[in-house]
Amino acid sequence: MERNGVESSNNFHIAMFPFFLIGHMIPFLHLSNELAIRGHRISFLMPKKARIQLQHLNLHPDLITFCPITVPHIEGLYEGIEFASEVSTTLIHLVYVAVDQNCKQIQEILKASVLDQKIDMIFYYFVHWVPEFTWKLGVGIKSIYYNTTAAAVHAFSIVPARNYSPSLTGTIIKEQLRDLPSGYQSQHVVLLPGCEIHSIDIEGHLYDYLTAQHKRPMLLIGLVYGLEDSNKNSPPLEDMWANWLGGFEEAGSVVFCAFESQLILDKDQFQELVLGFELTGLPFFVVLKRPAAYATIKEALPDRFEERVKGRGVVFWGWV
Template sequence: MAATIKAAEAAAASALHIVVFPWLAFGHMIPFLELSKRLARRGHAVTFVSTPRNAARLGVIPPALSPAHVRVVSLDLPAVDSLPEGAESTADVPPEKVELLKKAFDGLAAPFAAFLADACVAEVREGGGGRRGGFGQKPDWVVVDFANGWVPPIADMHQVPCAFFSIFTAAALAFVGPKAAHDAHPRTEPEDFMSPPPWIPPPSTLAFRRHEAVWIAAAYRPNASGVSDIDRMWQVLEGCRLIIYRSCPEVEGHLCHLLDDLYNKPVVPAGLLLPPDAGDDDDIPDLIRWLDEQPARSVVYVALGTEAPLTATDVRELALGLDLAGARFLWALRKPSGGGNAGELLPEGYEERVAGRGVVETGWVPQVRVLAHAAVGAFLTHCGWGSTVESLRFGLPLVMLPFITDQGLIARAMADRGLGVEVARDDDGSFGRDGVAAAVRRVMAEEEGKVFAHNARELQEELEDGARQEQYVDELAKRLRRRSLS
């Protein structure tokens, strides 16, 4: 009994209080929440900071973790002219207004400062007397995203160290590089981003296509918030003691090992933070029943995320390309940029023409469950890192159609590993039905597809070592514990 008590006291004494504060996009909030849950399962208390509407939409914290280990603190997002009322995430605004959301996000600096000040005096006010564990103790770390560069100075006032959690790949961190590297080798024009930066050793294919490079170059210029996206990220990087990223050497190899020297501070993988199993329940959507009726590995699952800037022309060409390819498909079709009903953008009579061979779903699709289904043989994806990680888990080859941020780099990296092919695009970024059909056939119907499938299954086997993935979080937790005492 005495030994049990001592073990419990030792665990409590080593428990941390970690505040996490992601950018207001679900592609950021969800990985931050996954990391929070994993740290909480190791006995640490995690305060997840967001806004009221996002907190409500993120879902229920597992009962085993709440409220003892994970709590959500909501800060009211200030109003900004021309930002739609009630908009609290990138999913609530068109792409051209995301910069206004960043301006509103900057308005959270004062409320966050008040929250942190209160959290730092809570232990004294509640009579902690040096007792550790739980939300009553002063935060040991603040883990921030790329967008809130104003957090490190606030945390410094209270002597709380900051860590940057990059939901992007090691490749993206390497390509951006620290501010000192950019100052030595300035990049301002799209052409500058169409070849690997000089600080990445050759040979390397880390580069953007022209249409992607135009988008990336814009991220280096101030927007309506008054700050460029890259300057935000550099502010965070320079103000943090530790960099955490969502990847691992099994997937990105040498790039992971480059980061420590490049940033001149510890850079730690969190692993892929793989989603939980799809699970079985009594609610079986019709589309899952349809998959049950299809031959093994015969269906292409098509999903381009919730925020890809998909135009009406893109929807039409993708639809016609899937038809031309001749493969079975399940398409999770979201509303494109510019509004309108997604289904209305399909060619006239399209769903009737592909009936039995293709399904277009404009409502919610349980993506993990679909990717895990035996009938699915490939994934046509925008190469968002979250979706790519999910596909890697299930050993699926890829048909890749990247749009924004680091998606192009991810597509190049996956192609280099022999996991699939990109849909051909013109310099302006446009693509056509023939390119879609050719890429789908290469992965699903041609001999080359067997190689892609074999490579994907090999990587799946490496990633199925759940103990190794959990070890990355174990090592991160130990690093946080050591640094909190330094």
């Protein structure tokens, strides 16, 4: 394989196994593109429906192969559910069950890949059985836990210092999370407009803390999206949003807010948030899930809200 005209013999075969959320799969694919630039071959494991949403982001289809997997049906979920974002928070644990029940299928795929061309490493998230399985294969596959969220999330909640009791069986009592874990250091971070700040500048102290807690080497990848021009393969911006954004002459003048797809606010929280954006007086675009008791976003909005923010504010649910 060549990079910049130079033949390389140090190319790897890498498996990617993200959690069943598009928001987690996209960072894995951005990283895959960067690794492919360097000549590495990628086998990307994903639910079947994810291919449609991700294929335009695959900038190196000659090196990045999508490997569709069948998500088993779990009692309590509708047929065809593949993503955590397709269910309410009360059913999210059943998606975790589906991931675990994928164990044998994933193992067979990895075994077949090893026979075809040895896998050198696997990047995974959340799936606890990956390291043990790859170790048992006995062919030297390295397991790399690729965290797609801020270090603060893991440093605060998922560290040995928490010393959770096995009797919790997956249910963490809220009171236990009110106190900081041993050795955790809080820090105020101020971002200045126009400054470029690397992750080590923002979360360096948490990087040190996590390294000490897990006694494993950690790498901060930093920004991988946008290092290569992806516009050529990206679909055009939807006309309705392109026209709406085009109505604001000054670049960077619209405030954008999006919460993760698993988060569902109750009515009071939802209305307080959107009213806060209204009070800013600025143009805004907010992406939220509707409160559980409402059939649509529109029904959950405060009285006359759309009338007051017409032309400068949007509250939307969906992929934009």
